[in-house]
Amino acid sequence: MIEQKDLAFEQAILIGMINKNQPEERIHEYLDELAFLTHTAGGTVAKRFTQRMDTPHPKTFIGSGKMEDVLAYVKTHDISTVVFDDELTPAQQGNIEQLLKCKILDRTGLILDIFAQRAKTSYARTQVELAQYQYLLPRLKGLWTHLERQRGGIGMRGPGETEIETDRRIVRDKISLLKKKLVGIDRQMATQRGNRGALVRVALVGYTNVGKSTLMNVLSKSKVFAEDKLFATLDTTVRKVVVRNLPFLLSDTVGFIRKLPTQLVESFKSTLDEVHEADMLLHVVDIAHPNFEDHIASVNSLLADIGALDKPTIMVFNKIDAYRPQPLDEDDLVTERTSKHYTLEEWEKTWMANTAGDAIFVSAQHKTHLDQLRDTLYRKVREIHITRFPYNHFLYPEG
Numbered sequence: 001m002i003e004q005k006d007l008a009f010e011q012a013i014l015i016g017m018i019n020k021n022q023p024e025e026r027i028h029e030y031l032d033e034l035a036f037l038t039h040t041a042g043g044t045v046a047k048r049f050t051q052r053m054d055t056p057h058p059k060t061f062i063g064s065g066k067m068e069d070v071l072a073y074v075k076t077h078d079i080s081t082v083v084f085d086d087e088l089t090p091a092q093q094g095n096i097e098q099l100l101k102c103k104i105l106d107r108t109g110l111i112l113d114i115f116a117q118r119a120k121t122s123y124a125r126t127q128v129e130l131a132q133y134q135y136l137l138p139r140l141k142g143l144w145t146h147l148e149r150q151r152g153g154i155g156m157r158g159p160g161e162t163e164i165e166t167d168r169r170i171v172r173d174k175i176s177l178l179k180k181k182l183v184g185i186d187r188q189m190a191t192q193r194g195n196r197g198a199l200v201r202v203a204l205v206g207y208t209n210v211g212k213s214t215l216m217n218v219l220s221k222s223k224v225f226a227e228d229k230l231f232a233t234l235d236t237t238v239r240k241v242v243v244r245n246l247p248f249l250l251s252d253t254v255g256f257i258r259k260l261p262t263q264l265v266e267s268f269k270s271t272l273d274e275v276h277e278a279d280m281l282l283h284v285v286d287i288a289h290p291n292f293e294d295h296i297a298s299v300n301s302l303l304a305d306i307g308a309l310d311k312p313t314i315m316v317f318n319k320i321d322a323y324r325p326q327p328l329d330e331d332d333l334v335t336e337r338t339s340k341h342y343t344l345e346e347w348e349k350t351w352m353a354n355t356a357g358d359a360i361f362v363s364a365q366h367k368t369h370l371d372q373l374r375d376t377l378y379r380k381v382r383e384i385h386i387t388r389f390p391y392n393h394f395l396y397p398e399g
Contacts, residue, residue, distance in 0.1 A: 010103075012043040012081040013073060015062060018052040027085075029291050033258070034085050034107065036209075041114050046077055060099065061092050067099060074100050083110055087259070090138040107259055108135060115264065123185055130178040131264045137171050186273075199240075200248040200384045202377070203278035205303065207295035208255025210286040211318040213237075215364040216252040219374075238274075243378045246385065251278065256299045265305070272306050279384050281313045282377075287347065287361070288322035290340065312384070314376055315351055315359040320344060321366050 014034050016027045027050055035045045051066045060067055061084060073079065081103045088096070088106040096104045105113070112132050119125040204212040220239035237252045251274050265272070275281070283299065285292050303309040326340040342350070344361065351359035360376055362369040382398070 010043045010080045011046045011077065012038050012083055013046055013070065013079050014038070014048045014083050014085065015070065016048070016050045016085040017056060017062070018050055019054055024050075024052075029294075030085050030258070034083060034110070037107070037110050037114065038083060041110060041117065043081060043083075046079060047073060049073075056086070056092075059092065059095050061086075061088060061096065067096075071100055074102055081105060083107070093139060111257070111260070111264070126178060126181055126185065127264075130175065130182060133171055133175045133178065137168065137175070140167050140171065198388055200280065200381050200388070201251065201278045202241075202248055202280045202282060202381065203251045203253060203275045204282050204284055205253060205275055205299060206255060206284035207286065207292075207299055208257050210255070210284045210289075210295070211364050212252055212255065212284045215282075215284060215316065215318065215362075216250060218364050218367060218370060219377075220250055243374050243381070246378055246381055248377075248381045248385075250282075256302050258294075258298050260302065265302075275303070276306050276308050278308070278311065280380055281308070281311050282316050283313050284316045284318050286319050287317040287344075288319040288324070290326075292317075293339070312380060313355075313358065314373075314380060315355050316373065317347070317351070317359065317361045318364050320361050320368060321363040 014031050016022070016031050016034070018024050018027050022030065031048050031050070035048075038045055049062075049066065049070055051062045053063065057063055062070070070082065074082065079102060082096070082100060082105070084104070084106045086106065087108050088104070093104050093106070112128070112135055115124075115128045116132065119128045204216060206212050216237065216239065220241045239250050241248055241250045253272070253274055281303075283296070285296055289295065300309055323344055325343055348359070348361050358376065358380070360369060360373045362373055364370075379398075
């Protein structure tokens with residue numbers, strides 16, 4: 001597996017771009033998330049830079065003036081890592097490395113690094129390794145230090161080109177082998193899913209770090225790894241759960257995130273198949289996050305991509321113990337009241353109406369309203385179960 005250099009204790013700066021797709025009021029949230037990603041990877045954020053540009057600079061992503069500001073800060077504060085919130089082209093990454101003389105990462109590279117740290121099983125490591133190689137292939141020239149002579153000039157021609165092509169061929173061969181290995185693993189995973197019988201399958205989905213694994217532990221009374229960091233869970237965990245006397249299978253899957261690298265979506269196909277083949281989804285949301293509605297939209301977008309958006313879904317709004325509405329002074333006649341000022345009760349009424357009552361507000365950590373969640377789960381799972389086993393309906397009474 002490709003080793004990523006440890007980011008522990010590295011000082012990093014973050015760079016984001018303000019444009020019509022990423023307005024100024026949103027860029028701070030995006031950079032907050034990028035800072036959390038950096039922290040999860042083991043780095044410390046020293047400063048953030050933003051620039052307003054309609055389109056990225058084709059050579060250096062940001063403009064020359066802003067690049068000079070970044071360079072001055074890097075030199076003055078001994079910064080070792082610069083992280084861009086958007087994906088860089090291989091050429092941009094190479095150009096910026098030459099200018100700043102430090103490690104340059106984009107959001108995709110950072111997420112891949114975290115996945116590499118988090119992958120524990122052979123299956124997860126294989127998926128991450130494939131994604132890493134696919135990401136690194138076009139960047140070989142900038143990353144392979146023994147290819148420095150590719151810069152050209154007197155005495156620098158000839159064998160160098162053979163060398164870089166050899167490296168590319170090695171990486172392509174490795175990608176091919178990993179894809180074949182994943183095909184075999186995919187078959188095994190499909191067989192495992194098939195061997196689970198006709199039990200109703202329920203999949204936990206949601207943005208990363210919303211408390212899916214904590215909820216899994218509470219519902220299944222098991223011990224699935226849970227941590228207040230992004231992507232604590234990479235491997236799909238499946239547990240048999242019994243609510244009253246009704247059994248079903250509950251699976252915990254990798255968390256979603258904005259701008260999830262396409263390499264990871266492809267590599268984690270089998271993990272996402274667990275969602276695609278589920279009978280029902282528990283969409284877990286961190287209602288304490290100020291932009292949780294954007295998170296819902298991001299998750300729904302990926303669910304649509306894998307053909308799972310139309311599945312029966314229970315919206316589970318977690319972390320109600322941490323929810324704090326934005327205060328609004330009654331004497332303030334200027335500030336308009338928005339959804340950020342909603343009380344928990346107002347959110348509950350809103351989502352109950354939007355989901356025909358299939359919205360539950362809980363605290364998995366404090367086990368608040370979990371009986372209500374179990375009752376809703378029982379009702380929804382029973383509906384699916386009796387269509388599959390109509391002769392068993394008397395075993396599971398309504399209510």
